Amino acid sequence: MNHDRSGAPEAAGETLSGAEIVVRLLERQGIRRVAGIPGGAILPFYDALSQSTRIEHILARHEQGGGFMAQGMARVTGEAAVCIATSGPGAANLLTAVADAKLDSIPLVAITGQVASSLIGTDAFQEVDTYGLSIPITKHNFLVGSARELLEVIPKAFSLAVSGRPGPVLVDIPKDVQNERIVVESWPAPGGRLAAPAPEPEPIAQAAALINAARRPVLYLGGGVIHSGASAEALRLAETAQLPTVMTLMALGAMPVDHPLSLGMLGMHAARCTNLVLEECDLLIAVGARFDDRATGKVAEFCPGAKIIHVDIDHSELDKIKTAHVGIRGDVAAVLERLLPQVEAAERADWHARVAELKAAYPLQMPGLDDPRSPYGLIRAVAEAVGDSATVATDVGQHQMWVAQAYPLRRPRQWLTSGGLGTMGFGLPTAIGAALAEPERTVVCFSGDGSILMNIQELATAAEEGVNVKVVLMNNATLGLVFQQQTLFYGKRIFSSKFKGVPDFVKVAEGFGWQTCDLDHADDPGAALRQALATPGPMLIHVGIDRHEQVLPMVAPGGANKNMIGD
């Protein structure tokens, strides 16, 4: 039996506004927290939301911040999360967070207010074509025509967001639809995850035969393994068939990075040995990965001698970049469950000897590991202090790649990073969302001085909510990856990447009500860092970094992965 907000049985035939219906449907959906900003065209919804005792509203300071807070909730839980914006600038501000969710397959339901139906297309105040703008960056979108339609659209939006390959769904609701009152006789079931069709048995058998016959196989895990909750199955496959395993940026945490079979991240900033092992493999088993150019380098030279097995829930990913010898369409967990019994236990002593040789000859160089004021040393010191239970978010840039290389990620959904879109400004609001969804965890957000400024207003939201977020700000007063690329590939012509004016971030954070710790002025930076990380509530930890520090090794954009710059 369904219950209304007071806990009493629901009366049949209630008269409700469209806004009240949306709130009720969100409550029935199990949503307990939404992030957003009110404005004219979404005010009926906010008025209805104010009466909900079940849903808490997190007031973001910019709609993009609200969108990323919802992403943080979705990324740590795997469930669809909700963000809200008004029409026009509100919706436009939200779009980057929605596009980011599309590229990383994050389930998001974005609800936007729209001008009244009678005004649509008249260039009304705060009117923008939200539906049109969101088509290419959503999995699906709706422009709702009546309050009655909401009963179908809202559950469907949730179902679409989490079913199959997850993604963002946008629901644009004109103000008159929010105000329209109708009699609701019965409520639809909440929208849930629809099971993907069972995978075909033939290609799975073919894949097992290829794995059993391979001499130098490599397992290549992508974000789909995380989304599918298939980390345990992937680990079992790797261990059974003794497969050296690489992960994409999105898959970090799927296999503990210190597992003997793990070769860490592949691609542009991989350890040399990782890319060289791929160079020699005779079978590549891609699982929930999409052959992104940052992972493959020059595609024609990626795994040149390998046959390819490709498992993906999205049919359009198969054969998109690389033609697979065996393509398997299906949910990763379901496919691996069926594949595992057909895979023979193997030793592969020769292959593992060769992998060990490459690892010894071309390991990841991490200078300064014992200095908490150097990039790698700082990252390792943070990891040691907060342990495996902490969630790790990043912004985008050099700090992100250093963390991807050096942080000992050991569990799925521990790692929140903007992979596909590479959105600077992602880190802080995503960390806030993650901390709200899982208040028992410490959330560390590594950021840079360029990235933090792109959503710095959310320091206010974090302080207001008192979230347990630790921002580790690696400040080189530079757009570091741009500086690095200009140094390496543009004849050292440094342009527009060095900041001439740099804010005092410690004072800025204090002004927002944050606690701060400046490692640059600490007598014992290691102890200061540990103390700051152990202090509850929002804390900014500031560390100056030399702008000539580079993320190495590196594959030149467009180059082949075997040709890496640096050790």
Place this chain on the structure above:
Amino acid sequence: MNSIVKACKSDLAPTVLELDVNNHAGVMSHVVGLFSRRAYNVEGILCMPVGDGSRSRIWLLVKEDERLEQMVRQVEKLEDVLGVQRHGAAHEVFERLEEFFQ
């Protein structure tokens, strides 16, 4: 091959796609957007409601380059697309329109 089909740019073979779709204001935009944002030209397009008007059929005339299979898979993913069929250039749907494009 009729004059409409022959007028298509490039030497690639033309092909005809038949899409059964829901009939509402955003569907055409969803479909053609998939092509336009990949710089994949749609040479011809024809759309009319079918049955009770809740659904439409869209006919697309496109060049069969190496991306066509990927395009079809992308079209199939659209929530408002209920089915996709591929026909050869010989399909008569565009041929019958010839008199309107003299």
